[in-house]
Amino acid sequence: MDRNVVTATILIALIMVVWLTWLAPPIQPPAELSSPDTVQVEEISPPEPVEAPRQLGRESLRTPDELSSDSTIAGVSNGVERTIRISSSLYTAVLSTKGGTLVSFELKDYHDAADSSLVQLVDLSEAGALGMVFTTPSNRVYDSRSFFFESDTSRDALEVGSAPVQVKMTSRVGSGSISMVYTFAPDTYEVGFEVAMTGSETFLTPAGYELIWNGAIPFTEIDRENEVRATGAFAKSGGAVEFAKVMDETYSENSIRGDVDWVAIKGKYFTTVILPDQPGRGAELIGERFGELSDPGLSLQYSASLAMGPPVESDNFRLYMGPMELSRIRRYDADLYNMVDFGWSFFAKLTRPLAKYFFAPVFSFLASFIPNYGLVIILFSILVKMLLYPLTKSSFTSMAKMRELQPRMEAIKAKYADSPAKQQEAMMKMYKETGVNPVGGCLPMLLQYPIIIALWQFLPQAIEIRQQGFLWATDLSAPDVILSLPFTIPMYGDFVSGFTVLMGLSMVVQMRLQASPSSGAQAKMFMYVFPVMIFVIFNRLAAGLNLYYLCYNVLSAAQQKMINRNLHKHPEELAPVKVTKAGRARPKGSGGKRKKK
Numbered sequence: 001m002d003r004n005v006v007t008a009t010i011l012i013a014l015i016m017v018v019w020l021t022w023l024a025p026p027i028q029p030p031a032e033l034s035s036p037d038t039v040q041v042e043e044i045s046p047p048e049p050v051e052a053p054r055q056l057g058r059e060s061l062r063t064p065d066e067l068s069s070d071s072t073i074a075g076v077s078n079g080v081e082r083t084i085r086i087s088s089s090l091y092t093a094v095l096s097t098k099g100g101t102l103v104s105f106e107l108k109d110y111h112d113a114a115d116s117s118l119v120q121l122v123d124l125s126e127a128g129a130l131g132m133v134f135t136t137p138s139n140r141v142y143d144s145r146s147f148f149f150e151s152d153t154s155r156d157a158l159e160v161g162s163a164p165v166q167v168k169m170t171s172r173v174g175s176g177s178i179s180m181v182y183t184f185a186p187d188t189y190e191v192g193f194e195v196a197m198t199g200s201e202t203f204l205t206p207a208g209y210e211l212i213w214n215g216a217i218p219f220t221e222i223d224r225e226n227e228v229r230a231t232g233a234f235a236k237s238g239g240a241v242e243f244a245k246v247m248d249e250t251y252s253e254n255s256i257r258g259d260v261d262w263v264a265i266k267g268k269y270f271t272t273v274i275l276p277d278q279p280g281r282g283a284e285l286i287g288e289r290f291g292e293l294s295d296p297g298l299s300l301q302y303s304a305s306l307a308m309g310p311p312v313e314s315d316n317f318r319l320y321m322g323p324m325e326l327s328r329i330r331r332y333d334a335d336l337y338n339m340v341d342f343g344w345s346f347f348a349k350l351t352r353p354l355a356k357y358f359f360a361p362v363f364s365f366l367a368s369f370i371p372n373y374g375l376v377i378i379l380f381s382i383l384v385k386m387l388l389y390p391l392t393k394s395s396f397t398s399m400a401k402m403r404e405l406q407p408r409m410e411a412i413k414a415k416y417a418d419s420p421a422k423q424q425e426a427m428m429k430m431y432k433e434t435g436v437n438p439v440g441g442c443l444p445m446l447l448q449y450p451i452i453i454a455l456w457q458f459l460p461q462a463i464e465i466r467q468q469g470f471l472w473a474t475d476l477s478a479p480d481v482i483l484s485l486p487f488t489i490p491m492y493g494d495f496v497s498g499f500t501v502l503m504g505l506s507m508v509v510q511m512r513l514q515a516s517p518s519s520g521a522q523a524k525m526f527m528y529v530f531p532v533m534i535f536v537i538f539n540r541l542a543a544g545l546n547l548y549y550l551c552y553n554v555l556s557a558a559q560q561k562m563i564n565r566n567l568h569k570h571p572e573e574l575a576p577v578k579v580t581k582a583g584r585a586r587p588k589g590s591g592g593k594r595k596k597k
Contacts, residue, residue, distance in 0.1 A: 101127075195317075373476055
């Protein structure tokens, strides 16, 4: 392997190591201000550690005694809690008359990776997920989840069939009322939500109210650390997606002023989004982490509130509560997919469009007629290889020619060992005669990196492969453990992933094909050290990602083998070139005269 190829490979390795170290799992930077009306508050840490979880957004919840002490609110403190279960083909929701709020929302098609229970989107430690926070003319702050509501149905269970099911919750407040109307439609994760008020001037100031979603989405994956890094509270304002996330810091807060298109709480694969029909007047995003990322008792609390003005009659919202599946969330045309982290903004500008407009649609199309996602990934790798074929062919051909020229390069070095200038001159003359570009193998490889990085980010976050098995892998979104170790190796883990081992071996084969017989000891050592580095780094990554790179490496090795064989069959391509009188290039020694018969 010549020096240029080794240098290029080292550069590529450094790029991957830096990318993995800083961006895998990726940490999204704070979004730039895109509107003069938008203000972002820097992340801060509490001055002292908090031992017990603080109920974010719960300061406005009142006890019955506190409610009865305010004549305006006194009537809402009495009641009997009753729950109403609404079942559709996709989920089971539970509403409570205490707060008129959602106290449970389970997805029927998705299961917790740890205990196989249904995925729950409501934090059960909270007093319901959805609440309305407002200030009374007497300057007291209340949360509707403290109130008792009356339902317009006496049934405790409702089934969503071919027609939507509507449930109305009403609470008498002062001389007016607050009504919350939920509409559950068939075959969709969207729930219609309406806030209607009568006589609001008796209990509501002109400042309006805040619609708040409390609680992080409960953990659904085994790898909590990666899941925490993908979790956060989000809002779209001024065309940019703002966020509050807790990873290295234990507390994060982001106050937004100006028009807000939506607010959301997101886990790794699932989200709850509040989309108002009319933009909100601001938003507050709060997050707090309790425990270290590696702590088994780790817990998160998130809060996303949307500021709304006093409704003239009613405010209408759409609640999306379901998977971060691009084919579903792109229907809202609200940039919801921008909640998915694609790394630093510089890379995200390249990788997110590739994932959004190419990888995800093609992936979905292949899955429409291929029953297994492992096979989808294999075919997907073939399609990507075909797409990159012109680049890889140019790169591999250039590297193969450089290997074939290695003996001549060594001869030149030996001949002009005492004169670097003459050595360089002879090298350039050789390159010119053979038409070989010494850096021709590097540029095509670098041009592939936006696609490689986009796939690096897309596959581990694609919910389509979550809990989908292939061969020995039971979940393509998690490592495919084939051997558990009784100890933990730093950076590697306490297990061995099958596809990672095969991928490392395929990389060794590919690098052997790229090596030349005269490669030095350092180059040969690097041929094995680099795959070991990849083997260590990739061990804890998703099996689907390792399967993709395994297939890609096998295809690359086959392509390199074909190019090497073709070059051996046509050695004249590397012969010195001379220019004829007609201006045509012809290999030297080919003869300008016909042989006599």
